[in-house]
Amino acid sequence: MGIIERKQRQKEEVRTAILEAAWQLVLQDGWQALSIRKIADAIEYSVPVIYTHFESKDALLMEFTREGFRQLNADLEEARDTAATPAAQLEAMAHAYWSFAVRNPEYYQLMYGLGMPTCETVRQILELVQFSQLNRAVIQALIREGRNPEADVMLKFTTYWSMLHGFVSIHMTSATHATDEFKQMVFSDLVKGVIKNIRD
Amino acid sequence: MGIIERKQRQKEEVRTAILEAAWQLVLQDGWQALSIRKIADAIEYSVPVIYTHFESKDALLMEFTREGFRQLNADLEEARDTAATPAAQLEAMAHAYWSFAVRNPEYYQLMYGLGMPTCETVRQILELVQFSQLNRAVIQALIREGRNPEADVMLKFTTYWSMLHGFVSIHMTSATHATDEFKQMVFSDLVKGVIKNIRD
DNA sequence: TAGTGCTTACTAACACCGTTAGCAAATATA
């Protein structure tokens, strides 16, 4: 036959066209300006077509959230593999995290800022679970070689993550008029502090 | 005369009615469901009346943002005055910050989550400047009695704030399925770590 | 090949939203 295969392929093409058009619109005018109608206009299809690929606008945005975490996870793994010791790995990963946020502010905004994901939606994001595991593995290693090998991994991970996200979101909303140099200093201060905290 | 005074008073009453109605709607259905039309309906006035009190919906939301920071600042000052040493003060203030976020999730969401305030809008929030000063004063005192009296106050303040906000926002989005007890442990861990970091 | 289902994608509508122009009624002043 091959007919249904071709249809499947064409459907997939439309789907990726939707995602690409949406991403272009977001790069141009931000998430707030993104609308189903504009996407439909960009891909030269009618509005309801989009609803055959995504249940709702929220579902479409969720797709980008997941993609954001996928890319972040990839960056983190790459950073981890550049260093040998757990402490150096975690430091590299922290910098990769920040770098990701700076290079992809649109993704980061969506991943944390908008929508305020509920407990239900969070559970559906597999990539977030992977993110958690990825970090916890390194932190676990760091704990083992530290002064307090019985420290709670989840506790230390949450501490670490809180610091990272707090730093990023405060600097992303431009609440402080800081130079890049200053931000770098604050960030190093943070990372060193948290690594010391984990090692105890 | 007294006529223009009465008018002024009546106008003020409508203004507070708008804010109160808006707040009720937010408590019921969240910020996302808030609309000018619903507010107008609740106060039994027509829609354009709201625009004689607030330039736009954003301006109305900004009013709540400022009120949120006003309340937060009051809580912080109260917490500060319960303790004697800078370290104890900062610890009390950190807990007050968290407590505020937990007790007023609607305010906290608006203050940080929505709208993604730009550099321009941030400058207009006087309360945010006060917040910064309030915290920096205590941190300055803590630095002076620490091992590194020449530490940068702004740097340490940003570290401190990043940690607080990161912790709150990560736990508010329910990204972790943590018990209150666990959250309390993480938080204490964080606060102790950051105070140690400031003292050095 | 003609006819029959089924899928696809469309138009058009619904119910909202923020915002504002234009007008009528109520009020204050002369």
Add this chain to the structure above:
DNA sequence: TATATTTGCTAACGGTGTTAGTAAGCACTA
């Protein structure tokens, strides 16, 4: 009492997410 001014209204504009109903195209069978 008559004029001027303020006040608050209706109704509209251009947008949003979402969906019901319909026409056209396609693959398949007789």
